[in-house]
Amino acid sequence: MSDVDLSVSIGSLHLRNPILLASGTVGYGNEIAEFIDLNKIGGIVTKSLSLKPRKGNLPQRVVETPSGMLNAIGLANIGVEEFLNIKIPFLKKFDTKIICNIAASSIEEYVDCTKILTTEETISAFEINISCPNVKQGGLEFGHDKKAVSRITEAVKSETSKPVFIKLSPNVSRISEFALAAKEAGADAVSAINTLVGTAFDINTCKPKIKNITGGLSGPAIKPVALAKVLEIKRNVDIPIIGIGGIFSWQDAVEFMIAGASAFQLGTVNFVHPNISETMINDLILYCEKKKITSIKNLTGSYIL
Amino acid sequence: MFLENAKVQSITQLGTNIFLLTLISEKIAAHAKPGQFVNVKISNTSFPLLRRPFSICKVAEDSFSIMFVSIGSGTSALQNKQPGEILDVMGPLGNGFSINDKFNKAIIVAGGIGAAPFPFLISELLKSKKEVYCLTGAKTKTDCITYDMINVSTATDDGSLGFAGNVVELLASKIDEINEGTVKIFGCGPNAMLKSLQHFCAEHSLESEISTESSMACGYGICQGCPIESTKNKDKFLLVCKDGPVFNAKDIELP
Numbered sequence: 239m240s241d242v243d244l245s246v247s248i249g250s251l252h253l254r255n256p257i258l259l260a261s262g263t264v265g266y267g268n269e270i271a272e273f274i275d276l277n278k279i280g281g282i283v284t285k286s287l288s289l290k291p292r293k294g295n296l297p298q299r300v301v302e303t304p305s306g307m308l309n310a311i312g313l314a315n316i317g318v319e320e321f322l323n324i325k326i327p328f329l330k331k332f333d334t335k336i337i338c339n340i341a342a343s344s345i346e347e348y349v350d351c352t353k354i355l356t357t358e359e360t361i362s363a364f365e366i367n368i369s370c371p372n373v374k375q376g377g378l379e380f381g382h383d384k385k386a387v388s389r390i391t392e393a394v395k396s397e398t399s400k401p402v403f404i405k406l407s408p409n410v411s412r413i414s415e416f417a418l419a420a421k422e423a424g425a426d427a428v429s430a431i432n433t434l435v436g437t438a439f440d441i442n443t444c445k446p447k448i449k450n451i452t453g454g455l456s457g458p459a460i461k462p463v464a465l466a467k468v469l470e471i472k473r474n475v476d477i478p479i480i481g482i483g484g485i486f487s488w489q490d491a492v493e494f495m496i497a498g499a500s501a502f503q504l505g506t507v508n509f510v511h512p513n514i515s516e517t518m519i520n521d522l523i524l525y526c527e528k529k530k531i532t533s534i535k536n537l538t539g540s541y542i543l
Numbered sequence: 544m545f546l547e548n549a550k551v552q553s554i555t556q557l558g559t560n561i562f563l564l565t566l567i568s569e570k571i572a573a574h575a576k577p578g579q580f581v582n583v584k585i586s587n588t589s590f591p592l593l594r595r596p597f598s599i600c601k602v603a604e605d606s607f608s609i610m611f612v613s614i615g616s617g618t619s620a621l622q623n624k625q626p627g628e629i630l631d632v633m634g635p636l637g638n639g640f641s642i643n644d645k646f647n648k649a650i651i652v653a654g655g656i657g658a659a660p661f662p663f664l665i666s667e668l669l670k671s672k673k674e675v676y677c678l679t680g681a682k683t684k685t686d687c688i689t690y691d692m693i694n695v696s697t698a699t700d701d702g703s704l705g706f707a708g709n710v711v712e713l714l715a716s717k718i719d720e721i722n723e724g725t726v727k728i729f730g731c732g733p734n735a736m737l738k739s740l741q742h743f744c745a746e747h748s749l750e751s752e753i754s755t756e757s758s759m760a761c762g763y764g765i766c767q768g769c770p771i772e773s774t775k776n777k778d779k780f781l782l783v784c785k786d787g788p789v790f791n792a793k794d795i796e797l798p
Contacts, residue, residue, distance in 0.1 A: 265765040269785075272544055272763075285767075293778060297798055300760045300768035305589045307760060311767045314780065458589050486589070509761035510584065510594060512633075513546060 242526040243533040244519070246280070246501050248478045249401045249426030251363050253280035253335055253501060255522070256534060257491070257515050260482055260505035261286055261339035261365060261405070262311065266325040267332070273512035278519060280501060281335030283429075284321070286367045287355070288340075289347050291317035301438055301447040306457030306484070307506060308436050310450035313341050313367075318354050330360050337403070340394075341367040345386075349393050356398035363400050366390060369407030369432035381407035381432070384419040391423035401426040403480060406467075408460075409435050413467045414474035427478040429503065430471060431464045457506040458484045465497045472498025472539050486511075488521035495537040544763065545570045549632045551624050552606050559685045561656070562622050563600065565608040571634050572602045577664035578639030578754055578789040581609065582762035583621070584631035591617045593760050596784070598660035598731070599635060601691065610659040610690065636762050637788050640664055640752050642671055646727035651677040652740055654710050654732020655686060660754050662691035664729060669693075676721055680710025680736075711739045718747065727751065734797045741792045751792040757783040772796035 244255035261283040264270045276282065294314025301308050316324070321338075329336050338361045342348040348366065355361055368390055369381035380386040387404065394402050404420040406413055408431035417428045433454025438447040446452075464483020471479055481499030485491050486507045494502045504515050526534055549566035557563050571581065582594035595617045597609035613622040624630065642649075642664070649668045651661050658679055668675050680698035681687040687704050689695050697705030698713035706713040710732070728751035730740045737753050744751040757769035762784045770780030771787065774796055781787065781795065 262767075263765060265767075269764045273546065291778065293780060294767065294770065297770050298758055299770065300758050300766065302591060302593050302760075305592060307593060309760070309766070309768060314767050314770070457592055506592075506760075509766050510592065512761075512763070 240523045240527065241532065242523045243535075244522060246535050248403070248480060248500050251335060251401045251426070255280045255519060256495065256501035257518065258283055258337070258480065258501055258503045259508060259515055260503035261367065263505045263508040266321065266329070268325070268328050270508060270512055274516040276332040276334045279334060279515045281337055281362065283337040283339050283365050283503060285315050286313050286339045286341035287315050287318050287321055287351060288313060288342055289318055289350050291315060291320065296449045298447065298449050301453070303436070303438055303455065304459060306455050306459030308438060308448055308453030308455055309433070310448045310453035312450065318351055322354070322358060326358055326360050335362040336360050337363045337365050339365045339367050339405070345390055345393050348390050349397055352394045352397040356400060361400065363403060363426075364394065364398060365403045365405050365429055366394055367405050367432070369405055381416070382410055384416060387416055387419045388423040391420050391425045395424040403427040403429050405429040405432055407432050408463060408467050412470075414470045417471045417475040417477055421475055421477040425477065427480055427500070428471060429480040429482055431460070431467050431483050434460055434463065456484065458486050460484045461490060465493060468494060468497045468499055469541070488518040488525065491518065491522070492525060492537065495534070496539075496541050498539040498541070500535070500538050544634065544636060545574070547571060547632050548629045551626050551628045551630060553626055554622070554624055557610070557690055558688065560613045561610065561686075561688060562613060563608050563610050563690070564621065564624065565606050566630060566632060567606045568632065569605045571632065572605055572607045575599045575602050575607060575635040575663070576639035577642070577667050578660050579635040579637050580762070580788060581607070581632050581634030582636060583609070585617050585620050587631070591620070594633060594762060595621075596636075596756070596759060596762055598754065599663055600659050601662040601666065610656065610688075612656045633762060637784055638786065640729055640754070640789050642667055642673070644727070646673070646725040646750065648674040648676070648721070648724050648726045650714070650721060650726060650728050651675065651679075651692065652710055652714055652728060652730040652732070653677070653679040653688065654736035655681050656688065657730070657732030657736070657754070658688035658690065658692070660731055661729070665691065665693060678710050678713050678717070680713060709736065709739075711736060711743055714740075715743060722747070722749075730754070730792070738797050741797065744792055752789050753792050754789045755783050755787050755795070755797070759784050771798070
């Protein structure tokens with residue numbers, strides 16, 4: 239057994255280690271559980287849930303781009319009711335934190351979803367998606383309006399005593415202002431970043447490769463942008479940060495913690511290496527041992543500028 | 544489903560840009576069913592970043608093969624793999640063909656590289672004592688794949704080999720002589736061909752299963768990147784990777 243303490247806290251949420259799986263890249267946990275032991279990671283963030291099921295966008299929904307991919311899934315999801323009836327019984331079996339991601343097209347819908355989901359004890363925290371770039375209603379509109387960020391955060395907080403994380407859009411000029419708006423409205427943490435808006439064209443047909451015309455860029459291509467956004471928040475706002483954006487290795491994850499993240503989420507990498515969340519645990523321990531770090535918490539914001 | 548570091552046993556060129564790559568994996572070989580696929584990480588760098596899906600073309604005791612056309616950046620990197628190299632492979636994935644239902648005659652209809660899943664299917668059909676006829680078509684002679692097929696008739700758009708026309712037209716021209724007993728059609732090829740095959744089978748009340756393809760990121764149901772319209776439930780897409788890639792032709796609406 240190693241003496242390194244990998245546990246971290248995000249507000250009142252305690253995680254056995256800082257490894258979380260990002261919304262939209264683990265479904266509701268059942269598929270990825272074929273590759274990893276969910277009991278070994280910090281937790282999973284569910285696919286965005288809306289009040290009613292959503293069919294999502296027409297294909298083509300995904301395309302690979304240099305060191306990344308564009309997706310425009312359109313928040314396809316099973317809705318709150320089916321999640322509680324079908325997915326929660328499976329998730330109950332695991333000793334891992336379940337963070338429920340909510341995406342809605344109105345403040346009322348965020349409130350309604352929270353009200354229903356907060357009664358389920360298996361859910362440890364909420365991540366509020368105000369930054370999906372691929373749906374016309376809600377999502378991005380909210381994420382680009384500081385007042386809307388405040389209103390949604392306040393509304394959700396008033397419905398639950400569980401920690402609430404606001405997932406921020408990188409498609410703004412000053413992300414720290416949005417982090418501040420979330421903090422002042424009572425958010426327990428911010429998740430940064432959601433995907434960057436991008437597109438790609440087929441040079442033979444002159445049509446966009448994604449049916450939605452634009453999609454959200456993820457993968458290693460966005461890692462430097464994500465790190466800069468995390469650092470910007472860390473230097474300007476006193477709020478825990480969950481770092482997300484192109485982490486493909488334990489070294490990438492360590493960079494996010496150095497830049498200011500208390501925990502991090504693995505996203506696109508789950509598509510390619512579905513067992514990486516489990517295999518990187520030992521790598522993080524070895525790194526801490528080598529650096530004589532007794533608690534991984536001490537890595538957070540340890541940058542020397 | 545397994546994640547395997549599979550060693551390349553051999554790579555053989557079958558046609559102008561058509562290759563057969565054989566990888567060693569006892570587990571995948573033992574568990575694969577015809578019509579299932581594997582998702583292959585072509586390099587260990589971030590180029591290409593995502594895995595690429597390929598039908599399982601045939602299996603042996605401790606190995607399986609994939610057939611591919613070298614057409615893009617991923618497949619051209621794949622064609623340069625040498626025996627002994629290791630590839631990170633996920634599989635077997637998806638739902639394959641059903642061969643245990645009541646039919647005694649299988650008609651294989653392949654368009655271009657759509658021939659890929661059929662060598663495996665044909666060998667299983669023969670084990671189940673089914674009669675097998677193969678129709679395979681392509682734009683031109685050099686693209687026409689007959690690898691490991693039996694009782695094979697060919698079609699080419701330019702008439703350079705066999706029937707002049709597409710493979711569904713070839714099927715139409717032969718249906719009267721083939722359609723005896725209980726027939727089941729197995730199709731794989733480009734969407735336009737599969738659509739016309741769906742139409743043909745509906746018109747002639749022929750039972751058929753088709754193997755579809757789609758861009759996908761994960762191959763195991765989490766990215767939701769490969770939706771396909773269901774004819775039974777319009778409120779929800781099916782996923783090519785998990786609900787397919789093989790579907791009853793009546794169950795899906797092709798894009």
